[in-house]
Amino acid sequence: MAHKQQRATLADVAREAGVSMMTVSRVIHGTGRISDDTRQHVREIxxxxxxxxxxxxxxxxxxxTFTIGFVAPDITNPYFTEILQGVEEFFWxxxxxxxxxxxNENPDREKAILEQLEDTMVDGVIVCSSRLSDDELLPLIAKHAAVVAVNRxxxxxxxxxxxTRHPRGYRAVLAAKYLHETGRQRIGYINLVRSISSVNLDMFMRELQSLEIPINPNWYATCQPNWQAGYDTASQLIAGHPELDAIIAGNDLVALGAMRAAKQYGRHIPDDLAxxxxxxxxxxxxVTPALTTFRSDKYNIGTTAAKLLLQRIGGDMTYCEHHYQDELIIREST
Amino acid sequence: MAHKQQRATLADVAREAGVSMMTVSRVIHGTGRISDDTRQHVREIxxxxxxxxxxxxxxxxxxxTFTIGFVAPDITNPYFTEILQGVEEFFWxxxxxxxxxxxNENPDREKAILEQLEDTMVDGVIVCSSRLSDDELLPLIAKHAAVVAVNRxxxxxxxxxxxTRHPRGYRAVLAAKYLHETGRQRIGYINLVRSISSVNLDMFMRELQSLEIPINPNWYATCQPNWQAGYDTASQLIAGHPELDAIIAGNDLVALGAMRAAKQYGRHIPDDLAxxxxxxxxxxxxVTPALTTFRSDKYNIGTTAAKLLLQRIGGDMTYCEHHYQDELIIREST
DNA sequence: TTTACTAGAGTTAGCGCTAACTCGACGAAA
DNA sequence: TTTCGTCGAGTTAGCGCTAACTCTAGTAAA
Structure with a gap:
């Protein structure tokens, strides 16, 4: 039987030290007027x-509460983990x-989470890549004392x-532009599921059209942002559209799934398929070949979000926005 | 100015419903005796x-508090993230x-964390791969109401x-045995830093000796469990000991760092180096070549640890231990 | 008719802490 | 000598909730 000994309370300390509770409280907080003798004595007790x-x-x-909430759609995705690391480090x-x-990529779950965090009375919340629509998200976060959104x-x-520095979805356009400039003609795109995904795809096609890059609605698909979904979706895309000579994936996990799919279909990257x-x-x-991707300073995104949140928690409700670089890093896969 | 409206309290609800606070409390908890009419009415309010x-x-x-603490040395390591996912899912x-x-692999930090979690009055703690010695860890966790340790x-x-099913460090012996059976003669080992690392290495050598596998203290090194450290350490090992025809790494991140190092030194895996x-x-x-490694059902380790912790939180202090499989998965790197 | 339950509440007393006010003593200015 | 300010505390009143007891009216058994 491991009995936890009862923890001492303020009253216990005050009694033992022969002072009032407030005196002890003041010593702890370093506030109010306390003589050096008393302070020393209370500290010893x-x-x-x-x-x-x-x-x-x-x-x-x-x-x-001196507690904040961090809401992310998938903590096994290294993208969010590194952001989280920055947040955790800063707040610690x-x-x-x-x-x-x-x-877990589940909007209902995200809702429930935001409500539960409210009950827990967190001092603030960082919401990462929310899967909720504005209609759902905004009322929920309005109840929180301090909020910072990442990727939204x-x-x-x-x-x-x-x-990111570039508007949503524009990354894919940048990627398509680069691919077209390096000679690719039939560019597939695997978009990530979001509440705003359809908008994304329309914009993508309009932009490509204006750049005179060939488009074809059948070359585009949408999937969950994880490896398996990327693998499955890319498999279908490659099987159904052997004419594709390039694929843009919404994130690295999906791209890596696609890479495995391409290998399985005997497509060589980057020769047959970028x-x-x-x-x-x-x-x-x-991985081999190393993946061409977009830069993302995840750790600093985390610390920046944390800094902005702490500012709001401190009562300074000035709106701030911070944009991080996301230019293309050319590697072996293109 | 976004003023948060004051949240209603139990007293507010009681007043509005024309009942006592306890009645409302009982309705919420579903305890005590309440007439259906009253219950219905209170619920509406x-x-x-x-x-x-x-x-x-x-x-x-x-x-x-209905809150538990999860302590891990590195949340960017996918190993811990997947365990965490299991824990989070279960407790949610x-x-x-x-x-x-x-x-962050820092023992002092781990100490401070365990103390802070105590202040926060978490109902229980899951300690993952602690970097503390028994002398340091045990007094700290003794103060917690419920504890489950992973990998310890x-x-x-x-x-x-x-x-794991096998005693600590035994994995490396299994790996060495397999490598020796498949023809490798000079086997390097990159051990992970732990409070108990030296013990590990001694045991490793004794076991190898009894299996009549060649040993050489210079073939073994110790490093932090991350990619960069693996890369650095393997670079030194490969440069200093070109005779090595196999390397065992403490975990996958280190192995992947070593894989990169091997490529840079022009060593072909698995032909020149397993x-x-x-x-x-x-x-x-x-990765290519795909890495031979040890199985680890990380998500279920998480849910199992969570289940054991909940049992203890519920007051059932029966000691339980659970061992998970960790046999070798042979892939292309050996 | 008295006793004895029981359903359905209400009342009391804190949990451990802090904000805000109060209070006495001592030294300095009027 | 009186007045006033300041130092160094102490006192009071909750924060929002729940455990444990109390109370009343109605019903059933003796």
């Missing part, structure tokens, strides 16, 4: 009793905890924003 | 006022939050355990 404040009680009074130094919530625009009064991913996860540079 | 209980207040009374269904803490043994009264990793992360099967 705190040390001796191994007193540490009860966060729940403090939260009840101050309405602050500030004495905050990070509550992790994985929506927000009305200025609702929260700050960290996004391939472009996105996000530059570690794996992209390690 | 709760709905109308969008009342949701304040977790901090509840915690203050019940001493339960049970209505728990997961506090993520990343020690614990005194039975302190917590349950999820580990390579074995560990943990079977996604990347291991995707």
């Amino acid at each position: 705190i040390e001796k009793m191994e007193y540490r404040p009860n966060r729940a009680a403090r939260t009840l009074v101050t309405k602050r 130094r500030e004495g905050y905890n990070v509550l992790l919530a994985n929506s 625009n927000l009305p200025q009064h609702l929260g700050s924003v960290v996004t 391939l472009i991913g996105g996000d530059d996860i570690l794996m992209a540079s390690q | 709760i709905e109308k006022m969008e009342y949701r209980p304040n977790r901090a207040a509840r915690t203050l009374v019940t001493k339960r 269904r049970e209505g728990y939050n997961v506090l993520l803490a990343n020690s 043994n614990l005194p039975q009264h302190l917590g349950s355990v999820v580990t 390579l074995i990793g560990g943990d079977d992360i996604l990347m291991a099967s995707q």
Whole structure:
């Protein structure tokens, strides 16, 4: 039987030190006027009793939890993990905890998560690549004290924003442009499922048309942002459209799935088929052929989002937006 | 100015419904005796006022936070992320939050984390691949109400355990045995830094000796469990010992770093140099040549650890240990 | 008719902490 | 000597919730 010994409370410390609770509280917070003697004495008692404040009680009074929520659609995707690492590192130094919530690409789950984080009274939330429509997302985050969105625009009064430098979907256009310039004629595109995916695809085609790049609606598909979905979708695309000489994938995991599919269909990359991913996860540079992809400074996206959130938590509700570079990194797959 | 509207409290709901606070509390918890009429009425008011209980207040009374801590040395390592995914998924269904803490391979940080989690009054902790010695770890976790360790043994009264089927370090021996049987004679080993690393290496050599596999202390090195360290360490090993015809790495990230190093030194895998990793992360099967490694059902390790922790949180302090399979998966790198 | 339950509530007393006010003593200025 | 300010505390009143007890009216058994 391992009985946990009862933790000392403020009252215990105060009694032992022969002072009032407020005096102890002041010593802990370094506020108010305390004589050096008293301060020293109280500190010794705190040390001796191994007193540490009860966060729940403090939260009840101050309405602050020193905890923030991080919501991402898939924590096994290295893209989000590296962002998370930046967030966690930053907030740890500030004495905050990070509550992790994985929506698993499920919008209903994301909703439930945002509500639960509200109950937990997190001081703020970082929402990464939300899968919710504005109609669903905005009311949910409006209830949170402080919000920062990553890869998503927000009305200025609702929260700050960290996004790519180029407008949504424009990355694919950049990729197509590059592929066309290097001689590819029939370019496939595997778009990622989002609440706004159809818009994306329309824009993509319009842009290609204006660049005089051949388009064909059958060359485009949409899939979940993971390896298996990329593999499955690319397999269908390659089998159904052997004429394709290039494929752009929404992110690296999908591209790597596509790479495996291409190999299975006997297509040689980059000779028969060029391939472009996105996000530059570690794996992209390690596979053979190394994957051409878009730069993404994930760790700093995380720390930047964290910094913006802390600013809002601190009461400074100035809207900020930060855009990160995402130019193409040419490797062996194109 | 976005003013958050004040959330309704139990007292607000009680007043509005014309009942006592306890009646509302009972309706929420589904405990005690309430007439159907009253229950229905209170529920409507709760709905109308969008009342949701304040977790901090509840915690203050019940001493339960419905939050658990997950401590891992590196959340960018897919190995830990997949375990975490299992943990998060399981606990989400049970209505728990997961506090993520990343020690960044830093023992001092891990200590601080375990103390902070104690302040936060988490209901339990899952400690993954702790970098602390028993002398440091055990007193820290003894203060937690419920603990499960992954990849680490614990005194039975302190917590349950999820580990590999084979004793620590034995994986490397299995790998060496396989390599020797397939004709390799000079086998290098890149061990991972742990608090117990030296013990590991001694055992490794003794085992090899008893299997009549050639040993040489200079063929063995130790490094941090990440790609870069694997690359650096393998580079030195390959440069300094061109006679090596096989390398065993502590985990897949290190093995992939070594694979890159081998390529740079013009060594062909598997012809010139065999390579074995560990943990079977996604990347291991995707690189060329595909990496021979050890199976590891990471997601289920996570859910199992979570299940064992929930059991302890529920008051059942029976010691449990669960061992997962870790046999070798032969791929192209050997 | 008295006793004894029981259903369906309500009342009381905190959990551990902090914000905001109060209070006495001492030294300096008027 | 009186007034006033300041130092160094202490006191009071909750934050929002729940555990544990109390209370009342109605019903069934003796």
